[in-house]
Amino acid sequence: MRKLDIIKVMDDMLSNKIAAGEVVERPASIVKELVENAIDAESTVIEISLEEAGLLKIRVTDNGKGMSRQDAVQAFERHATSKITNEHDLFRIRTLGFRGEALASIASVSKINLWTSDGESTGTEVHIDGGRLVKHDHAAFRKGTDITVAQLFFNTPARLKYMKTIQTELGHTIDLVNRLALSHPTIAFKLTHYSHLLLQTYGSGEQQRVLSDIYGTAVVRKMIPFSGSNADYKVDGYVTLPEMTRASRNYMTLIVNGRWVKSHAVNHAVLDAFHTYLPIGRFPIAVINVEGDPILTDVNVHPAKQHIRMSKEGELLTLIKEVIRSSIKKSIIVPDAIKKE
Ligand code: ADP
Numbered sequence: 329m330r331k332l333d334i335i336k337v338m339d340d341m342l343s344n345k346i347a348a349g350e351v352v353e354r355p356a357s358i359v360k361e362l363v364e365n366a367i368d369a370e371s372t373v374i375e376i377s378l379e380e381a382g383l384l385k386i387r388v389t390d391n392g393k394g395m396s397r398q399d400a401v402q403a404f405e406r407h408a409t410s411k412i413t414n415e416h417d418l419f420r421i422r423t424l425g426f427r428g429e430a431l432a433s434i435a436s437v438s439k440i441n442l443w444t445s446d447g448e449s450t451g452t453e454v455h456i457d458g459g460r461l462v463k464h465d466h467a468a469f470r471k472g473t474d475i476t477v478a479q480l481f482f483n484t485p486a487r488l489k490y491m492k493t494i495q496t497e498l499g500h501t502i503d504l505v506n507r508l509a510l511s512h513p514t515i516a517f518k519l520t521h522y523s524h525l526l527l528q529t530y531g532s533g534e535q536q537r538v539l540s541d542i543y544g545t546a547v548v549r550k551m552i553p554f555s556g557s558n559a560d561y562k563v564d565g566y567v568t569l570p571e572m573t574r575a576s577r578n579y580m581t582l583i584v585n586g587r588w589v590k591s592h593a594v595n596h597a598v599l600d601a602f603h604t605y606l607p608i609g610r611f612p613i614a615v616i617n618v619e620g621d622p623i624l625t626d627v628n629v630h631p632a633k634q635h636i637r638m639s640k641e642g643e644l645l646t647l648i649k650e651v652i653r654s655s656i657k658k659s660i661i662v663p664d665a666i667k668k669e
């Protein structure tokens with residue numbers, strides 16, 4: 329007897345839920361996707377408000393481009409994006425998003441209310457419940473988008489159980505919004521938890537001002553600027569002098585073409601720049617901005633887009649190390665150890 333065929337392509341509800349496992353790790357990952365969408369929509373004011381560190385509610389409002397009535401539903405389809413259209417675009421990405429996966433994934437593990445308007449017609453209201461569209465209607469709304477993600481992981485109990493304390497989850501989100509604000513100094517950000525203000529920046533365009541909004545003026549007074557370039561990359565930023573350090577390396581922020589990314593190699597180059605001048609177990613507070621042709625960086629490495637591959641990385645690391653070292657040398661009384669090199 330012939331064996332029956334048993335392989336089936338999954339339906340969208342199931343595949344979205346599986347994809348959500350990769351993109352939606354915790355409340356902070358949702359805040360990241362929603363805020364990145366608001367940034368890509370060219371917003372200048374972005375407000376994030378949370379309840380139960382985001383497990384109960386995450387609301388992000390922006391004054392960006394908004395969406396048309398059709399797009400407001402289409403946005404929740406898997407692989408639906410307005411940001412790239414062909415393979416050529418994939419290697420020249422200038423937006424933070426491009427995978428067209430985030431909203432579909434988030435919608436499959438939460439309850440979503442969306443209000444949006446592109447300013448062309450009256451607004452649109454959309455409700456989605458665990459991936460199912462339950463409302464798609466006209467609604468009066470100004471230009472921009474207001475999205476609420478409620479009851480995160482209500483239908484994936486295992487993931488909900490895995491969540492850490494409110495304080496830990498909140499810490500992850502504050503850290504994230506700090507970095508997003510640092511990478512976008514022209515945008516005014518506001519983050520609140522049950523109306524309690526956690527961070528506010530003003531969109532003045534000055535990164536130094538954002539540093540001071542996050543870390544305080546005492547820290548910024550101990551920071552020095554650095555800048556330089558090679559044939560492929562331009563590097564600039566701020567770094568604290570050795571007298572103002574932290575016990576964790578988590579205060580170093582790397583921003584490549586406007587995207588906050590993590591790189592051990594760059595952290596290492598920054599520490600190397602200090603040579604022996606940094607006390608053991610202490611790390612600087614730093615923001616390192618790198619600009620280069622997008623063709624040199626591959627952001628399509630992981631769904632969360634936190635790691636990238638950079639061409640000519642060796643040269644870039646040398647550049648970072650040299651510009652920071654020369655700024656430090658100029659600003660402190662140089663000990664012999666550094667001078668002799
Ligand atoms: P991606 O950002 O990778 O394109 P998403 O699932 O995050 O995928 O979003 C899908 C689409 O929905 C985006 O490409 C964009 O067109 C639209 N969108 C999402 N959020 C917003 C927003 N805040 N303002 C305007 N458009 C948005």
Ligand code: MG
Nearest residue numbers: 361365425430
């Ligand atoms: Mg996105």
